Amino acid sequence: MTNPSLLILPGDGIGQEVMAEVRKVIDWIGAKRDVTFDVSEDLVGGAAYDEHGVPLADETMAKAQEVDAVLLGAVGGPQYDDLDFSVKPERGLLRLRKEMDLFANLRPAQCFDALADFSSLKKDIVSGLDIMIVRELTSGVYFGEPRGISEVDGQRVGVNTQRYTEAEIERGARAAFELAMKRDKRLCSMEKANVMESGILWRDVVTEVSKDYPEVELSHMYADNGAMQLVRAPKQFDVIYTDNLFGDILSDCAAMLTGSLGMLPSASLGAPMENGRPKAMYEPVHGSAPDIAGEGKANPCACILSFAMALRYSFDMGAEADRLEAAVEKVLADGVRTGDLLNEAGVKPATTSEMGNAVIAAL
Amino acid sequence: MTNPSLLILPGDGIGQEVMAEVRKVIDWIGAKRDVTFDVSEDLVGGAAYDEHGVPLADETMAKAQEVDAVLLGAVGGPQYDDLDFSVKPERGLLRLRKEMDLFANLRPAQCFDALADFSSLKKDIVSGLDIMIVRELTSGVYFGEPRGISEVDGQRVGVNTQRYTEAEIERGARAAFELAMKRDKRLCSMEKANVMESGILWRDVVTEVSKDYPEVELSHMYADNGAMQLVRAPKQFDVIYTDNLFGDILSDCAAMLTGSLGMLPSASLGAPMENGRPKAMYEPVHGSAPDIAGEGKANPCACILSFAMALRYSFDMGAEADRLEAAVEKVLADGVRTGDLLNEAGVKPATTSEMGNAVIAAL
Ligand SMILES: CC(C)[C@H](C(=O)O)[C@@H](O)C(=O)O
Ligand SMILES: CC(C)[C@H](C(=O)O)[C@@H](O)C(=O)O
Numbered sequence: 001m002t003n004p005s006l007l008i009l010p011g012d013g014i015g016q017e018v019m020a021e022v023r024k025v026i027d028w029i030g031a032k033r034d035v036t037f038d039v040s041e042d043l044v045g046g047a048a049y050d051e052h053g054v055p056l057a058d059e060t061m062a063k064a065q066e067v068d069a070v071l072l073g074a075v076g077g078p079q080y081d082d083l084d085f086s087v088k089p090e091r092g093l094l095r096l097r098k099e100m101d102l103f104a105n106l107r108p109a110q111c112f113d114a115l116a117d118f119s120s121l122k123k124d125i126v127s128g129l130d131i132m133i134v135r136e137l138t139s140g141v142y143f144g145e146p147r148g149i150s151e152v153d154g155q156r157v158g159v160n161t162q163r164y165t166e167a168e169i170e171r172g173a174r175a176a177f178e179l180a181m182k183r184d185k186r187l188c189s190m191e192k193a194n195v196m197e198s199g200i201l202w203r204d205v206v207t208e209v210s211k212d213y214p215e216v217e218l219s220h221m222y223a224d225n226g227a228m229q230l231v232r233a234p235k236q237f238d239v240i241y242t243d244n245l246f247g248d249i250l251s252d253c254a255a256m257l258t259g260s261l262g263m264l265p266s267a268s269l270g271a272p273m274e275n276g277r278p279k280a281m282y283e284p285v286h287g288s289a290p291d292i293a294g295e296g297k298a299n300p301c302a303c304i305l306s307f308a309m310a311l312r313y314s315f316d317m318g319a320e321a322d323r324l325e326a327a328v329e330k331v332l333a334d335g336v337r338t339g340d341l342l343n344e345a346g347v348k349p350a351t352t353s354e355m356g357n358a359v360i361a362a363l
Numbered sequence: 364m365t366n367p368s369l370l371i372l373p374g375d376g377i378g379q380e381v382m383a384e385v386r387k388v389i390d391w392i393g394a395k396r397d398v399t400f401d402v403s404e405d406l407v408g409g410a411a412y413d414e415h416g417v418p419l420a421d422e423t424m425a426k427a428q429e430v431d432a433v434l435l436g437a438v439g440g441p442q443y444d445d446l447d448f449s450v451k452p453e454r455g456l457l458r459l460r461k462e463m464d465l466f467a468n469l470r471p472a473q474c475f476d477a478l479a480d481f482s483s484l485k486k487d488i489v490s491g492l493d494i495m496i497v498r499e500l501t502s503g504v505y506f507g508e509p510r511g512i513s514e515v516d517g518q519r520v521g522v523n524t525q526r527y528t529e530a531e532i533e534r535g536a537r538a539a540f541e542l543a544m545k546r547d548k549r550l551c552s553m554e555k556a557n558v559m560e561s562g563i564l565w566r567d568v569v570t571e572v573s574k575d576y577p578e579v580e581l582s583h584m585y586a587d588n589g590a591m592q593l594v595r596a597p598k599q600f601d602v603i604y605t606d607n608l609f610g611d612i613l614s615d616c617a618a619m620l621t622g623s624l625g626m627l628p629s630a631s632l633g634a635p636m637e638n639g640r641p642k643a644m645y646e647p648v649h650g651s652a653p654d655i656a657g658e659g660k661a662n663p664c665a666c667i668l669s670f671a672m673a674l675r676y677s678f679d680m681g682a683e684a685d686r687l688e689a690a691v692e693k694v695l696a697d698g699v700r701t702g703d704l705l706n707e708a709g710v711k712p713a714t715t716s717e718m719g720n721a722v723i724a725a726l
Binding site: 076085088090094120121122125141142144147148149152155156157158159160161162163164165166167192194195196197198199200201202204223224225227228230231232233245246248249250251252253255256257261 | 439448451453457483484485488504505507510511512515518519520521522523524525526527528529530555557558559560561562563564565567586587588590591593594595596608609611612613615616618619620624
């Protein structure tokens, strides 16, 4: 097999800083395991707009299609708020998802023992929490046509379309069931089948797919109740499968339950490429945090753990992924903390780079 | 002015039981204040389907259009799960909302002092919480066309349409700004303007309306971040204005933060009728709870407090509303609790009717 290849797209805000720490980890693992990661770097989001006038250049898109995995930092910032919809930083991210056809977005919501106090929820409700949300990522209201703002009878009308085909629902469902098989074998599918026909189709297709996974216990829940249950008793869930828009909201809700947004990675996976590896992009769940960008305050762990997911899902290096995750847990247990993981006054927070170095040391 | 008229639609599950307690309150207030409420009762949801084969009969719809206020219990139950989409219990509720044109759904999320321990969130995060969510209720993806499941190139495709006109966004916004004026004068509008054009229009129109309310501080938030912020620090909000689908999810999330779903009322308001009263329907936020229906275990407070909202918004009896709300708080403080408000073993819960009687006694 050829060298594993990685395209790094730091993007905007704290993206640059946290990615610098991930590079240290990549180098360390490359050296230790005697693998050469072919790493290249490019622009996305506002950074790409500033350079090219578009949030993702065609050449960057082409590169992303060729590599084994894309590692993305974050996109967006207040200076881009007034840009036209078509060139907003987010469009760069959405183009990557769509053109790479990354239909399965894996968002683990995990509560780190050392950080359970950080949650706004009571400790016993969240400690040990470990859910995996699988969000359909390439369809639904994010991409459905018709869309746009038009004038009808003298007033503006805004339209977006929620549209799902059987095949789209099915492939995401298979990804979710496969994950459930490796976990606690429970899958909860969420939609609004009581109100939306697309939700009825969703429920039908997921039920159909479940016949191929008789060991997995399937349940269905309306998305509004899902939000409630996540807040009430999140540990009742193992894997959750839901659509692009519900997944956006519910995964953010679940992420916040853990109290440590700066710790949460994600993986977006597509179909296998010729070399057998899936098309893949990895990114932290947190955003570009423009308020602290450039100050060395950002927590690099979410991005480092996103690389751990890359090791696991793209490079078949599960043992290294485990080891990297254990190193991050050890650093937390040792009390090394960036500012977002501290609530006592007087304790000096670790800088982004100190946190990265501590992870390397723990490895 | 003619007698205030009320149509009671207990619906399914625990709807019947909780409504019996509300009737006691209606009678008590009528007697004390020497008002005659003209009360009639009819069927909705599964109960209507069982009788008429539809979840809301045309005659019931006509009655609802004539009264000053509709009081609805809850709809739905497992025995109706396999009904055709068009006659599901929910369709009865949605028909009422749509044909009465109840565009402003007011959902207070309030944490009762005596119940703060009940929340899955830490006490300091939720105690004193008092948010008002205004959800647009007659448009968006709930009612947009085209919709349905069709066959395209040999596979099924599910479609729903998110559609908002300027006028629809505006009238809900005005209701939200008016409420903000009577509260802490802060309004947060939530959408996904970074992904959906309908969200861009939403943001535009709300910003435009805000010019008529210079005293209200307006902010905008993406709905996914809204879900996070509700979990992280809900007390940052005063009034939230959002669309039908986001409102469904976010208001349930907010309701669960309080830990006392059995306590939360809602009001759905439309345009003023000839007599000056708005078209209105009041309902508890909780569902039909088929698992405990008929056992005298249900908490009637949410439904009683929904009637308090009716006193305030439909009957201009704000003082009586305050008094009723204070009576409910007193009952809680006195420790009278239905099972949903108890977590100690050994304490005998109050029955639905004991709870209702206690409220009357406190009045
Ligand atoms: C940045 C934005 C376009 C994106 C989304 O809405 O999907 C983000 O919220 C996410 O969840 O990855
Ligand atoms: C019962 C259902 C149709 C309804 C909705 O989705 O609006 C409910 O969840 C609500 O929030 O009132």
